[in-house]
């Protein structure tokens with residue numbers, strides 16, 4: 001075997017010598033050939049795919065070039081004409097132990113200069129990376145991250161300093177997509193555990209040193225035309241996927257996965273973002289599967305699975321007397337299993353602004369504690385101060401919400417000063433799972449609207465028509 005390799009090597013060397021002597025040097029020829037290509041490294045990209053991507057550790061230099069030239073089989077066309085930057089070519093080891101952050105940064109820096117380029121994270125490698133920011137104000141548009149391997153987060157406390165809000169961040173990009181069958185593994189268990197409760201001494205020791213602030217696994221900020229597809233994000237220390245100040249976002253065919261017991265691990269968090277589409281996505285986590293925060297509009301979510309988790313939530317909004325504006329949200333064709341709530345709107349007392357034009361339809365719940373919730377007294381402590389102002393809720397439609405619950409079918413707790421208006425219920429049929437639990441009746445407080453069909457159980461507490469006292473709107477309430 002060794003002999004054979006040596007012979008091969010010798011043969012290749014000979015060919016190199018012959019070839020180089022026929023031209024004005026390999027480097028020179030490579031340069032000319034590359035300059036003729038547009039985009040510059042597309043030939044390299046095609047060849048890499050043909051060679052099996054990940055197995056190619058070459059530096060993108062002489063060796064690669066020759067193997068392509070000498071290849072007896074015709075080069076297969078790759079469907080996309082794009083420049084590829086494989087992290088292995090920038091020094092990444094992919095052994096799950098070596099810190100590959102610099103290699104990822106270098107690959108990004110190269111990709112950033114080429115419109116429509118792709119950073120390749122090959123399959124069957126595990127890259128220890130981050131915290132890292134792929135920052136784009138000076139980058140070309142439409143860059144993709146082809147993620148087929150695994151990216152894992154450091155658990156070494158030193159890497160997190162006094163606390164960071166995110167692990168992997170993409171910011172200020174025009175056209176960015178993450179695609180592939182790879183995984184972003186947050187190694188969150190060391191963050192979720194509290195010292196006392198943890199039985200694993202290694203986890204307990206690690207978590208003792210980690211900062212209080214837990215990072216979101218993947219965050220997009222200030223970007224336009226963002227796509228996340230194919231990948232899995234799992235075991236995040238905190239929220240898995242976050243969009244802040246983004247527009248034209250597509251998330252589909254992806255998975256988010258963490259244990260139901262993991263603290264504060266939201267699935268997808270949206271904030272100040274519009275024109276967002278999330279579909280064909282499965283989420284299990286320890287907090288809201290999807291959380292829609294202030295500044296969101298034109299959000300369309302469908303064909304998603306949620307559970308375990310806390311359900312899909314709009315809010316909490318209006319915390320610390322802030323103004324919140326959320327409108328035009330459609331959530332349909334959702335399966336929820338073993339979640340705390342189903343579809344929920346939660347606001348803090350003392351807020352202002354509004355939530356309007358919300359539609360929840362075709363929601364299937366099974367073993368959900370409380371499938372339908374509006375809570376304008378949201379409070380994550382034992383008690384919160386009573387305040388009169390509230391985020392105003394109106395035009396909220398529930399259509400075809402069916403399945404089983406374990407605590408209460410419907411809970412509408414609206415503000416005294418600003419009652420909920422225009423709540424509509426159509427085909428709401430919820431059956432108790434009575435075996436193990438105490439079951440409560442539907443609850444309403446200051447909730448106005450209409451039942452378009454009889455409900456199961458009957459929801460007699462919803463008040464017909466409009467609230468008599470219109471809330472006094474100040475400029476602060478206009479969105």
Ligand SMILES: *[C@@H]1O[C@H](CO)[C@@H](O)[C@H](O)[C@H]1NC(C)=O
Nearest residue numbers: 142143144175176177225227
């Ligand atoms: C959005 O991004 C995709 C690829 O990421 C690109 O093909 C498309 O042209 C972009 N659309 C706009 C409107 O920029």
Ligand SMILES: *[C@@H]1O[C@H](CO)[C@@H](O)[C@H](O)[C@H]1NC(C)=O
Nearest residue numbers: 180181182229230231253254
């Ligand atoms: C969904 O993503 C997986 C990779 O995780 C891929 O193999 C599959 O083809 C994708 N399906 C669709 C319909 O895009």
Ligand SMILES: *[C@@H]1O[C@H](CO)[C@@H](O)[C@H](O)[C@H]1NC(C)=O
Nearest residue numbers: 252253254255280281282305
């Ligand atoms: C989500 O789960 C459903 C049902 O278990 C499955 O058919 C579908 O392929 C899953 N989707 C993804 C993106 O994994």
Ligand SMILES: *[C@@H]1O[C@H](CO)[C@@H](O)[C@H](O)[C@H]1NC(C)=O
Nearest residue numbers: 275276297298299300328330
């Ligand atoms: C509501 O959002 C959808 C996208 O989810 C969009 O197509 C529609 O135009 C929006 N409607 C209004 C009135 O803005």
Ligand SMILES: *[C@@H]1O[C@H](CO)[C@@H](O)[C@H](O)[C@H]1NC(C)=O
Nearest residue numbers: 377382383384385386387416
């Ligand atoms: C707030 O108001 C509710 C209902 O009127 C009352 O039960 C509760 O004790 C009040 N809480 C505080 C902190 O004042």
